[in-house]
Amino acid sequence: MFLFVATVIWLPRQAQQLESAERQEQQIADTLWVEQTIRFQLGRNEDDIRSLANAIAANGLAGEKLQDRMRFLQRTHPEIRRIAWIAADGRGTASDRKGTLSPAELPEPLRATLDRARSTSTPEYTQPSPPEDASHPGVMDYILPVHQGGHYVGGIITTYSLNGILEQMVPWWFAQKNEIRLTDRHENTLGQRAAGGAGRGVYTYAHDLNLPYTDITLRTDSVRSAPNLLSNRLVTIIVALTLGLSWSLAALWRDINRRTAVEKALREQIAFRTAMEDSLVTGLRVYDLNGRITYVNPAFCRMVGMRAEDLIGCSPPMPYWAPEVMAEYQERFAQRMAGTISPQGFETMFLRNRSERFPVLVYESALVDESGRQTGWMSSILDISDQKRFEELNRRQQEKLQAGARTVAMGEIASTLAHELNQPLAAITSYTTGALNLLNDPAARPDDAGLDRIRGALEKANAQAQRAGHVIRSVHSLAKRREPHRETVDLSALVANVVQVAELRASQHFMTIKTDIGPDTRTVLADPMMLEQVLLNLTRNAIEAMLSVEPERRVLRIGASADPLAPGSVIISVVDQGCGISQQARKHLFSPFFSTKSDGMGMGLKICRTVVEFHGGTLTYEDNPGGGTIFRFSMPASAAAENMKK
Ligand code: ADP
Numbered sequence: 001m002f003l004f005v006a007t008v009i010w011l012p013r014q015a016q017q018l019e020s021a022e023r024q025e026q027q028i029a030d031t032l033w034v035e036q037t038i039r040f041q042l043g044r045n046e047d048d049i050r051s052l053a054n055a056i057a058a059n060g061l062a063g064e065k066l067q068d069r070m071r072f073l074q075r076t077h078p079e080i081r082r083i084a085w086i087a088a089d090g091r092g093t094a095s096d097r098k099g100t101l102s103p104a105e106l107p108e109p110l111r112a113t114l115d116r117a118r119s120t121s122t123p124e125y126t127q128p129s130p131p132e133d134a135s136h137p138g139v140m141d142y143i144l145p146v147h148q149g150g151h152y153v154g155g156i157i158t159t160y161s162l163n164g165i166l167e168q169m170v171p172w173w174f175a176q177k178n179e180i181r182l183t184d185r186h187e188n189t190l191g192q193r194a195a196g197g198a199g200r201g202v203y204t205y206a207h208d209l210n211l212p213y214t215d216i217t218l219r220t221d222s223v224r225s226a227p228n229l230l231s232n233r234l235v236t237i238i239v240a241l242t243l244g245l246s247w248s249l250a251a252l253w254r255d256i257n258r259r260t261a262v263e264k265a266l267r268e269q270i271a272f273r274t275a276m277e278d279s280l281v282t283g284l285r286v287y288d289l290n291g292r293i294t295y296v297n298p299a300f301c302r303m304v305g306m307r308a309e310d311l312i313g314c315s316p317p318m319p320y321w322a323p324e325v326m327a328e329y330q331e332r333f334a335q336r337m338a339g340t341i342s343p344q345g346f347e348t349m350f351l352r353n354r355s356e357r358f359p360v361l362v363y364e365s366a367l368v369d370e371s372g373r374q375t376g377w378m379s380s381i382l383d384i385s386d387q388k389r390f391e392e393l394n395r396r397q398q399e400k401l402q403a404g405a406r407t408v409a410m411g412e413i414a415s416t417l418a419h420e421l422n423q424p425l426a427a428i429t430s431y432t433t434g435a436l437n438l439l440n441d442p443a444a445r446p447d448d449a450g451l452d453r454i455r456g457a458l459e460k461a462n463a464q465a466q467r468a469g470h471v472i473r474s475v476h477s478l479a480k481r482r483e484p485h486r487e488t489v490d491l492s493a494l495v496a497n498v499v500q501v502a503e504l505r506a507s508q509h510f511m512t513i514k515t516d517i518g519p520d521t522r523t524v525l526a527d528p529m530m531l532e533q534v535l536l537n538l539t540r541n542a543i544e545a546m547l548s549v550e551p552e553r554r555v556l557r558i559g560a561s562a563d564p565l566a567p568g569s570v571i572i573s574v575v576d577q578g579c580g581i582s583q584q585a586r587k588h589l590f591s592p593f594f595s596t597k598s599d600g601m602g603m604g605l606k607i608c609r610t611v612v613e614f615h616g617g618t619l620t621y622e623d624n625p626g627g628g629t630i631f632r633f634s635m636p637a638s639a640a641a642e643n644m645k646k
Pocket of ligand 1: 537541542545576578579580581585589594595596597599600601602603604605606629
C-alpha cells in the first residue's frame with residue numbers, strides 16, 4: 001500500500017519533470033530554428049544587396065534609378081530602415097531621402113567600418129549599440145564593399161532595424177509563444193518582440209546570432225509557465241483512477257471489517273445458541289410444511305433415545321410414537337397440517353429407545369420466517385415422567401396420610417370418649433357404690449331417709465349417665481365431621497350450668513368463680529353440648545392450675561364480650577391466676593396426649609380447639625398480666641349468624 005501511494009505521488013512529479021524537460025528541449029530547438037531562419041533571411045537579403053551592387057558596378061546604376069531600386073528593396077524587406085550607396089568618390093545616394101548623402105553625414109564608427117570593409121573587400125555587420133529610448137530603436141548596419149575590375153567603386157550600407165528583424169523574420173506562431181530579444185554581450189536589449197506577452201522565465205534559451213563582426217545573442221523566453229502537476233491528462237486520469245482505486249480499497253476494507261464483525265457476532269450467537277440448546281432440558285423439534293422433521297435439539301434426542309441424524313427427515317409415523325396412541329398422533333398431525341393448533345399444551349406419550357413409554361407435555365407454535373411466511377411448526381416437549389411420578393407419590397402419601405389421619409381421628413375419638421366419659425362414669429360409680437353400700441349394710445334400715453338418699457344417688461347417677469349419653473352423641477357427630485348442630489344458645493344459662501358443675505370442685509379448694517357476660521352477648525349460635533364441653537375443659541384446667549397457688553389468688557373468671565375486630569362474633573374468655581404455662585409446655589400445648597399432670601390425658605385442649613374451629617372460631621391463650629393464663633375463643637353471635645343465614 002505504501003509502495004502504491006509512493007508511486008502515485010511520484011508518478012505526477014515524474015510526468016511533470018518529463019514534460020518540463022520536453023518543453024525545454026522544444027524551446028531550444030525552436031530557438032535554434034529561429035536563429036537559423038534569421039540568418040537565412042539575412043543571407044537572402046545579402047544576396048539581394050549583392051545583386052544591387054552588381055547592377056551599380058556593372059551597369060553604372062545611379063541617380064533616380066538607383067534610388068528606385070533601393071526603395072523597392074526596402075519595401076520588399078520592411079526590416080531594412082535605409083539603404084545607402086556611398087561611391088568611392090564620396091557621392092552618396094540614400095533610399096530615405098531625395099538628395100544625396102555625403103560620407104560626412106555618417107556616424108564615425110560607421111565610416112570606420114566602411115573604410116575597413118573597403119580595405120579588406122569583405123562585407124561586414126556593425127555592432128549595434130543599445131537604443132537610447134523608444135524613439136531610437138536599436139539598429140545594425142550591413143556594409144558591402146563593391147569592386148569592379150579590382151577597383152573599389154563604393155559601398156552599400158544597409159541599415160536594419162533590430163526590432164524589424166524580429167518582426168519580419170521570426171514566424172508569428174513562435175512570437176506568440178515567446179518573448180524574443182536580441183542582446184549584446186552585457187545583456188543589454190538591442191531589439192525586442194513580445195507579441196504574446198512577457199516571458200515567464202521558465203523556458204528560456206540564448207544563442208549567438210553568429211553574424212560576422214557582431215556580438216548579438218538571440219534570447220527566447222517562453223510565455224508558458226511550468227507545467228501544472230495535474231495538468232497532464234494522463235496524470236489526471238491516473239490520479240482519478242488511483243483515487244477511485246483507493247476509495248474502492250477503503251470501501252472493500254470497510255466491508256471486510258463489517259463482515260468480520262458480523263461473522264464474529266454470528267459465531268458468538270451460534271456458540272451461545274448451541275450452549276443454550278445443549279443445556280436445555282426441554283426438547284425442541286421442528287416440522288416443515290410437509291410434516292418432516294427438520295430439526296431436533298440434544299434434549300429431544302436424549303428423551304427419545306435416538307440420534308439427530310436418525311430423526312431429521314422422518315415423516316409420520318414417527319419412530320417415537322407408541323402404537324396404542326397412533327390414532328391420536330395421526331389426528332393431531334392432521335390438525336397441525338390444517339393449521340389448527342392450540343397454544344395450550346397437550347399431554348401424550350412417546351417411546352424412548354422405541355420401547356420404553358414416557359409421558360410428555362407438548363407445546364406447539366407456528367414457525368414463521370423473517371418475511372412472515374410460515375415454514376413449519378416448532379414444538380417444545382417436556383418429559384413429565386418425574387412430575388407424574390411425583391404426583392403418584394403425592395397421591396399415595398395423601399392416601400397414607402388420610403389413612404393415618406383416620407387412625408389418629410379414631411384414636412382421638414376413643415381418647416375423647418374416654419376423657420369425657422371419665423367424669424360421669426366416676427360420678428355414676430361413686431353414686432351407685434354409695435347406694436349399694438346403703439342397701440348392703442345389714443345394720444342399715446331402709447327407712448324413708450335411707451330410701452331418699454338411695455333415690456337421690458340413683459337420680460344423680462341417672463343424670464350422669466344421660467350426660468355420658470350426650471357426650472357419646474356429640475363426640476360421634478364430631479367424628480363424623482358433620483356440620484355442628486347449631487342453635488341459639490343462652491350463654492348466661494350455659495355458663496351458669498358450667499359454673500354449677502365446676503363449683504363442686506372449686507369449692508373444695510376455696511376457689512371463687514366469677515362470671516361477666518356482656519349485655520350484647522347473651523346468646524351465641526353454637527352446639528350447646530360442645531360449647532359446654534369446651535367451657536368445662538377450660539374451667540377444669542384453670543382450677544387445676546390454681547391448686548398450687550396461694551388461696552387468695554384462686555379466682556376464676558368466665559367472661560363474654562363482643563369481638564371488636566370481627567363484628568358479629570363473641571369472645572369468650574376463661575381467666576385464671578394459676579401457675580401459668582411454661583415455655584416448654586407452650587410448644588406442645590395443643591398436641592394430643594400432652595399433659596403435665598400425673599392423671600392427665602392431654603386431650604382437653606386438643607378437643608377444645610377442634611370444637612372451636614368446628615364453629616369457625618379460634619382458640620388462643622396468653623399470659624394473664626396478674627399471673628396465670630387467659631384462654632379465649634370466638635363464637636358467632638346468634639344475631640349475626642341469623643343475618644348471615646338470610
Ligand atoms: P390435661 O388437662 O388432661 O393435662 P389438656 O389438654 O387440657 O390436658 O391440657 C394440657 C396441658 O396444658 C395441661 O397438662 C397443662 O399443663 C396445660 N394447661 C392447660 N390449661 C392450663 C392453665 N389454665 N394453666 C396452666 N396450664 C394449663
